[in-house]
Amino acid sequence: MEWMLMPYRRYFDFSGRSRRKEFWMFQLLILIIYAVAIVLTGGMGATMEGSEPDTMGPMAAVIMMALGVWGLGTFIPALALSVRRLHDVDKSGWWLLISFVPIIGFFVLLYFDLIEGTRGPNRFGEDPKEGLARGV
Numbered sequence: 001m002e003w004m005l006m007p008y009r010r011y012f013d014f015s016g017r018s019r020r021k022e023f024w025m026f027q028l029l030i031l032i033i034y035a036v037a038i039v040l041t042g043g044m045g046a047t048m049e050g051s052e053p054d055t056m057g058p059m060a061a062v063i064m065m066a067l068g069v070w071g072l073g074t075f076i077p078a079l080a081l082s083v084r085r086l087h088d089v090d091k092s093g094w095w096l097l098i099s100f101v102p103i104i105g106f107f108v109l110l111y112f113d114l115i116e117g118t119r120g121p122n123r124f125g126e127d128p129k130e131g132l133a134r135g136v
Helices: 002-009 020-040 058-088 093-100 104-114 128-133
Strands: none
Touching: 002 020, 002 058, 020 058, 020 104, 058 093, 058 104, 093 104
């Protein structure tokens, strides 16, 4: 759970490096929250028998609004985490702009998110794995 919440503790921290574990545990947290919201709202587009197809119940509307507020609050830490993850593989945060290139951008960033970070210090800071091994 600590790894899932670490990006919130480093909310506006765009410097330094982040491990794959921090990145993917945060992605898992986001997936879990969206899955719970979908289950609580009855699924996307699913309606109960006898209800209007284009209406949403009041509880589902509250959940969707809360999810929207949470999503806005999560945008900055997710962006900062992505930049730090790129720093871990010795790439500038500007590489995030490649996501605007359809299809190719997604796969380039996915590759950077999957590969192991640079061993030892790089131009963006110390190796986060070494800091954990020393007990920092």
